[in-house]
Amino acid sequence: MKSSRNASGPRPGAASRATLLAAATRLFAQYGYEGASVERIASRAKVNRAMVSYHFGGKQKLYRAILRRGLEALEQRLAVVRSCANPAPRRLAQFVEAFAAVATEQVSFPAIMLREVLSGGHHLDGILLSHMAAAFGLVREIIEQGVRERSFRAVDPVLTHLGLIGSLVFYFASAPTRSRLISEGKLAVRSEPPIGDYVRHIQELMTLGLTAPALNPSPRRNHGLKVSRRR
Amino acid sequence: MKSSRNASGPRPGAASRATLLAAATRLFAQYGYEGASVERIASRAKVNRAMVSYHFGGKQKLYRAILRRGLEALEQRLAVVRSCANPAPRRLAQFVEAFAAVATEQVSFPAIMLREVLSGGHHLDGILLSHMAAAFGLVREIIEQGVRERSFRAVDPVLTHLGLIGSLVFYFASAPTRSRLISEGKLAVRSEPPIGDYVRHIQELMTLGLTAPALNPSPRRNHGLKVSRRR
DNA sequence: GTCTATAGGCTGATAGAC
């Protein structure tokens, strides 16, 4: 780490650092860690190869800096939701909005994190793992609150978290490819669904899907699905 | 393509083909296309490097053969669900089961497909895309059936498909990493949730989350989430 | 079918001039 500041604004004469970060972020998301070569990253940033070693100390440290930046942005947004006293369904909707906000602000973040997880998560150090744990902790907290307040049925927080994160990460990480395939007419879909529509869809799906059944058994239809208690 | 048959059983003296397929499948899932070298694939299959070119005509054709195998297995399972006359909620549950069956049979399939999508889907030819389109077509068909039969509310099939596929693919593709992190005590979770539990969770979540509201407005709680109609 | 040897290119890192 040669520069003294970590997340500081680019000072004059060090424009290449920020440019490299931006270029590398896009390329890691699109091609993966091995697929994005230092040469391509530097050339997209219109900067010399050697700048990667100079500013970050190598490809791997550049990659880790990108992971850190994304997870810190998420953590910051989730902290707001965490300190928010709202009914559980509303807080869960806020969680979805927070994730979508980060994914909109840093479009490459979901794809990079997803790839990191697929690759075994070997670049995740203690700090990064604690950020991920914190995200799950918030979901669990919200679920438990909802169950306590009788607005949610007694779902498993782990399963709920996995399903929610999965649907969010997949939507955002696959958006570029989906857009490409749609614009080339290779998917029988008119246009890429807007982010807001998807966010609302997931919010509604989760809210309705987690809602506790009414206390006096109302005529809630059950269509052939054998619903059994877990464990 | 030197051998005359594509998905035939291994004939004596050509054991290396099947071994290579198996080894490559695992490595592509774990390390990605660029991350899995022909050398490592061959060495894991205990076979000479040159066998990749001999049996498949190169790394890329080996990779495409793996994609094809997975998507064909999925298509086969989904065909059963497609030709099944059941109520929509039951059929949607069957879709989830079919996907889980493929993911259990070919553990590396979800991760490979996910990586392929993240990378832009450039290896997907017409046939492979039609298999993916068929999967979406089935979900859309089920959703439309449910809306017609008044068991589902009027959700967008595209959004529903994306959310469902996302939660399924993510769970299966991230399972190895999750298991590793749990066993190393780096995730504050006791143990990896069993597949059956997750399948049931998603089935319940989808069924309840898509259920049409009762016709005479029963006291269905709405906890602060502003539910608005799409578009 | 299997293997060795080799070709030709790309990789990431760095020493050292400016």
Place this chain on the structure above:
DNA sequence: GTCTATCAGCCTATAGAC
């Protein structure tokens, strides 16, 4: 801070012996 030159290592593909 930036750049050039260069290193050793790895990559895929293939010709040709067996």
